[in-house]
Every structure is written in structure tokens, then in C-alpha cells.
Amino acid sequence: MNIIDLKNVSKEYGGVTVLDNINLYIRKNEFLTLLGPSGCGKTTTLRIIGGFEEPSSGQVIFDGKDITKLPAYKRQINTVFQKYALFPHMNISENIAFGLKIKKMSKEKIDKKVKEMLRLVNLEGFENRSIESLSGGQQQRIAIARALVNEPEVLLLDEPLGALDLKLRKEMQTELKNMQQRLGITFIYVTHDQEEALTMSDTIAVMDKGKIQQIGTPVDIYNEPKNAFVAKFIGESNIIDAVMKEDFLVEFGERVFECVDKGFERCEEVDVVIRPEDIEIVKAEDGKWEGVVESVTFKGVHYEMIVKSKGFDWMIHSTIMKPEGTHIGMNVTPENIHVMRKVKNL
Numbered sequence: 001m002n003i004i005d006l007k008n009v010s011k012e013y014g015g016v017t018v019l020d021n022i023n024l025y026i027r028k029n030e031f032l033t034l035l036g037p038s039g040c041g042k043t044t045t046l047r048i049i050g051g052f053e054e055p056s057s058g059q060v061i062f063d064g065k066d067i068t069k070l071p072a073y074k075r076q077i078n079t080v081f082q083k084y085a086l087f088p089h090m091n092i093s094e095n096i097a098f099g100l101k102i103k104k105m106s107k108e109k110i111d112k113k114v115k116e117m118l119r120l121v122n123l124e125g126f127e128n129r130s131i132e133s134l135s136g137g138q139q140q141r142i143a144i145a146r147a148l149v150n151e152p153e154v155l156l157l158d159e160p161l162g163a164l165d166l167k168l169r170k171e172m173q174t175e176l177k178n179m180q181q182r183l184g185i186t187f188i189y190v191t192h193d194q195e196e197a198l199t200m201s202d203t204i205a206v207m208d209k210g211k212i213q214q215i216g217t218p219v220d221i222y223n224e225p226k227n228a229f230v231a232k233f234i235g236e237s238n239i240i241d242a243v244m245k246e247d248f249l250v251e252f253g254e255r256v257f258e259c260v261d262k263g264f265e266r267c268e269e270v271d272v273v274i275r276p277e278d279i280e281i282v283k284a285e286d287g288k289w290e291g292v293v294e295s296v297t298f299k300g301v302h303y304e305m306i307v308k309s310k311g312f313d314w315m316i317h318s319t320i321m322k323p324e325g326t327h328i329g330m331n332v333t334p335e336n337i338h339v340m341r342k343v344k345n346l
């Protein structure tokens with residue numbers, strides 16, 4: 001059952017198309033992330049769902065009803081922004097209670113709800129503290145509590161962890177995901193951080209230049225990127241020009257490799273994507289192809305090596321280190337050779 005359907009949504013500003021025919025179906029209780037580089041249209045998509053912008057064409061459907069023209073305050077949707085937007089002159093409890101007071105809820109009920117929310121975001125006993133006495137992470141949790149207290153069906157989160165340092169960001173990622181699962185609310189989350197998207201989401205929509213490039217689970221998007229843009233954006237990749245000789249046979253670096261892909265034209269020009277961790281280092285004579293190590297960098301959990309081979313620089317991530325200048329062989333299994341159609345204008 002879908003809670004939100006975006007149907008053929010486009011948005012133009014002064015004749016410039018920033019969203020180009022977006023179709024997106026979001027299930028109840030799903031954690032969906034819009035992921036893409038700066039300016040690709042993530043925030044605009046979120047603002048259209050929230051009712052802060054109207055699409056130039058297309059429809060926004062909420063629980064089966066057309067809400068394209070419904071103002072933001074009438075939607076059962078709340079938003080958490082990157083900047084916390086808390087009221088500085090109110091204490092924490094007043095900040096959280098704000099929406100409930102407008103709804104004219106009784107004081108006892110409000111106090112109970114505020115307590116519940118503070119427990120949820122791990123800030124019990126903080127009722128009377130002032131906003132400026134809180135750290136960035138605590139302020140962001142209050143912003144989340146303030147949005148959740150209204151029991152929205154859908155919560156929109158626009159880079160909510162963007163202003164936090166890395167350690168806090170990681171902690172909050174786990175907390176947010178747990179909260180979402182406990183409460184069963186649909187989360188629509190915007191980030192340009194691929195690792196964050198992979199960790200938290202049920203579904204990721206990868207966007208570029210106002211278009212959705214691929215929608216899928218984190219595992220699908222990582223393992224089966226639909227085109228070179230998605231492969232490049234999600235994790236690091238070797239992307240090499242290749243030719244599909246026939247079903248299950250692809251040629252690159254002057255060699256023909258077995259692969260698991262089919263359905264291409266004979267001799268169609270394609271992109272081959274191989275993840276750096278999927279290349280196995282072997283003795284030069286045992287490799288399907290060979291090269292010379294140009295540089296080695298220790299990355300904490302693995303070594304990153306750049307290996308030159310017939311004009312192409314391969315990136316390899318391995319726990320085995322080969323010093324610069326070593327002549328090595330490389331192998332890759334057919335399942336780890338991802339063949340994809342070339343996309344114009346990347």
C-alpha cells in the first residue's frame with residue numbers, strides 16, 4: 001500500500017527544468033532516501049511532497065487522494081530541516097509542545113506526550129533546559145521530537161544530520177533508523193552522502209539532473225547499478241569502455257571476459273563497472289590480465305592500489321599489499337563484471 005505517489009512530477013523555475021518527470025511510489029512505513037549530488041533536485045522533490053512548492057505539472061497523491069494543491073499545514077506530513085529551526089526563546093518542553101498547543105490539547109496530555117518524546121530521543125529530564133544549552137546533536141534530536149509529537153504519517157528529513165560531526169552523525173543514523181522502525185512512520189530522507197543512504201534506507205532513489213536514475217534497495221543499487229552515473233556515485237568503481245561481443249562475453253583491455261549479462265546488441269559499446277574490492281591480486285602469470293602497481297595508500301581497513309594496465313588505471317582495494325613497481329596479475333569473477341548501457345550526457 002503506497003502512502004505517497006508522485007506521478008509525472010516536473011518543476012520549472014523561470015523556464016529551467018529542475019525536476020523532469022519524476023515517478024516515485026513510497027510504501028507505508030518505508031524508509032526512502034533521495035540521494036544525489038548538489039543541485040540534482042532532492043530538496044525540490046521533498047518540498048513538493050511537503051506542500052511548500054507546487055509542481056509545474058504532475059500529481060502528488062497521499063493515501064490515494066490527490067493533494068497536489070493542498071497547503072502544507074493541512075498535510076499529515078512534518079519536516080525536519082538541516083538547520084534545527086527551534087524557537088530560541090522557548091525551553092525544550094515548550095518547543096516540543098508547540099504543535100500540540102495549537103491543536104488545543106489539554107496540559108496533562110501535552111506534558112505526557114512531551115515526556116514520551118524526550119524518552120524516545122534519549123533526552124529524558126531535559127524539559128526545562130534552554131535551547132542554547134544543548135549541543136548540535138541534542139538540538140537536532142529536539143527538532144525530531146518536535147516533528148514526531150504531531151504523529152505525522154510521513155516525516156520528511158532534509159539532510160538532518162548534515163551539521164553534525166562524523167561520530168555524532170553515525171550515532172544519530174542508528175538512532176533515527178531505530179526510531180523509524182519502532183514508530184512505523186514513513187521517512188523520506190534527503191542526503192548527498194552515499195554511505196548514510198546505504199546504512200539507513202529500505203529504498204534509495206538516486207537522482208541526477210532532475211531525473212531519477214535508479215530506484216532500489218541499497219544492495220541492488222550497490223551491486224547492480226543501472227548506469228555509470230549510479231556506479232560512480234555509489235561507492236568507488238572502475239568504469240571502463242567495453243564492447244559486448246555477444247551474450248555473456250564482453251571485451252575490454254584487449255581481452256574477452258565471461259560475464260553474466262545478456263540482451264545487448266552484438267558489438268554494442270557498453271560501460272563495464274568493476275568494484276575495487278572485487279579484483280583479486282594474483283601472480284602475473286596467473287592473472288586474466290596484468291599490470292604494474294603505480295601507487296599504494298593505506299586506508300585503515302585495506303590498501304588502495306592504482307595499477308596501470310594498457311592505458312587504464314585500475315583501482316584495487318585489498319588487504320594484500322604489493323609495493324609500487326610490482327608486476328601483478330588480476331582476476332575477477334564473471335558475476336563481478338557489471339555490464340551497463342552507456343548513458344548520454346553524463
Ligand SMILES: Nc1ncnc2c1ncn2[C@@H]1O[C@H](COP(=O)(O)OP(=O)(O)OP(=O)(O)O)[C@@H](O)[C@H]1O
Nearest residue numbers: 013014018036037038039040041042043044045192
Ligand atoms: N526557488 C528557486 N528558484 C530558482 N531555482 C531554484 C529554486 N529552488 C531550487 N532551484 C534550483 O533547482 C535545482 C535543484 O535544487 P535542489 O535544492 O532541489 O537541489 P538539491 O539536490 O537539494 O541540492 P543540495 O544537495 O545542494 O541541497 C538547483 O539548480 C537550484 O538552483
